[in-house]
Amino acid sequence: MAPNDSAETNGEATGTVVGRRKAARYIVPLAVAGVAAATIGLVPALADSGDPELPDITAQKLIEKIAASDEEQLSGTVKVSTDLGIPSLGGLAGSFAQGAGAGPGSDGSSASPDTKLMELASGTHTLRVAVDGEERQRLSILGEGSEYSLVHNGDDVWGYDSESNEVYHAQAEGKKARAGGKGGEHKAAPGTPKQFADEALAAAGDTTSVTVGGTAQVAGRDAYKLVIKPKQSGSTIGSITVAVDASTGVPLKFTLAPSSGGKAAVDAGFTKVDFAKPDASSFSFTPPKGAKVTEADEVQAEAEKKGAEQKGAAEKGAAGKALEDLGALEDFKGANVIGEGWNAVAQIEIPGGAGLPTQGSEGMPAQAEQFLDALGDKVTGDFGSGTLFKTRLVNALLTDDGKVYVGAVTKDALVKAADTAK
Structure with a gap:
């Protein structure tokens, strides 16, 4: 039985948690869609099983429960199901990468995270995930007879494509910052559906309705359903539903339904989840023998060199100016x-x-x-x-x-x- 559908339980969440960062609330649709299209991380199309009886809770309290969750260790299996109404981006990502030349995340390497994760913007994918705090995460995309792994362990981020036997290596954010470099260029491996919920809730404001929409069971765990909807007409987003673990406050499933109807555009949730500390071996990585290794720093240096060459050519004539204009599109x-x-x-x-x-x-x-x-x-x-x-x-x-x-x-x-x- 779902919690009572009362004004208190299903009333709109107000207060400091939802109201914070109101200056950024215009980014709600773009932030959610951006996450969905580029870093879909973890999304199972697992149907809710059961309607467990749980104590009544208000939307405000449920949001606070998410914010207060201190679970930093977990592992599990996730399925990504995305239908944005666009063609498959797998081959297209590779074409853009090859056409763009050297550049962080667009160097043509099949192990580049930016290239590989773009494939998650369409279709259904099965993933395995392991998280041990901010310093160690692993995301593996399982294919037919192949696997792509993105591993963050301390100062290093590794991407490995078993099909092509290619490796992509970058410094993690923390190491870049400590070395005085450009931090934030290579983020850690994607986390859990909590990332989706954080993006939506951080930008929620006066144009947003946040309510509790009952209960569900996800990956064998009892959960509340937090429903986020636009008050305005004209949005392509109909609603966002976040299944929140009743015990830990960890978002277990994220579902984004378009206002046009039909199946979910993004459906993200665990099929299996374990909050025990993952084994340390989950985060260790050594490039396999014979693998082609691409260093992110070298790719960036080459991109800067090409940029300087294009700028010089632009100063020499009309042909160079055309190149400059093309480069300036970004x-x-x-x-x-x-x-x-x-x-x-x-x-x-x-x-x-x-x-x-x-x-x-x-x-x-x-x-x-x-x-x-x-x-x-x-x-x-x-x-x-x-x-x-x-x-x-x-x-x-x-x-x-x-x-x-x-x-x-x-x-x-x-x-x-x-x-x-x-």
Whole structure:
């Protein structure tokens, strides 16, 4: 039996926990979608089994329970099921990596975390995870006859693809900071569904309803269901449900349902979980004999060298200027936020006012062209004309004069935001 559906139990959570960081609440849709699309970490499509009887709890108390959870050790099996309404990104990720040349996370190495984890943005995947505090984590993606492992152990982060026998090695955040380097470039291995919950709850504010939606049993453990919904219309996100372990306060499952209906866009949860300390051997890694090892520092140095060469070429003529403009696509002038909460839309200006590259543009992989063509629709409005790229969660409008509008909002809401900015 679920907790009583009373105003106290299911009332909207208020107070310091939900209200904090209100200045950042416009990032709710982007933060959630970003996590879902790029670092899906741990997501099982395990159905709830049972409706256990648990003491009544308010949403505020449940959020505080999550925040107070001190469980730093666990291991388990997770299944990732993601349906963002986009084609598989596995091959596309590799094409972008090869086309981009050397660069952190985009060096063409099949063991690069940025390249491999992008595959989790579509389809269903089985993972194994082990966590022992902030210094040691391991995430393994199980394939058919192969395995990809991402291991963080102290000062080192290792990525290993057994299929290609390639290794990617980087310094962990802490070591970078201690050495005076650029900390934060290589984050530790993804954690648990708690990361999803933290992102959503940290940005919850006046435009968000947070309630308790009953109970569930996940991975054999009793849990409360925390339901997060936008109060506004126009968002592509219908609701977020977090199954919270009744005993430890650890999020066990994360489900993101689109407002358009249908199956969940992201369904994340443990199928097996153990809160005992994982064996130390889980976090030890030595490159196998004969494996190709890519060092992140060397990749970064090569990328900086190429950047300097492009800058020099740009100063010599029109051809060089074209290269400079292409390289500048990653260096946006900044984003202006239109609207608030779940309906927030980021407006970004591309340097040089470059619109969508035309078909057959030099340097654009064929798979990238197919990907863009599959998603893009021509739209017009007071802003002018442009191309709308749609997923089940995030929509983006690229205008012909080089502006980008992106948000977890419907097509009409996105066009309206572009018209308003115009």
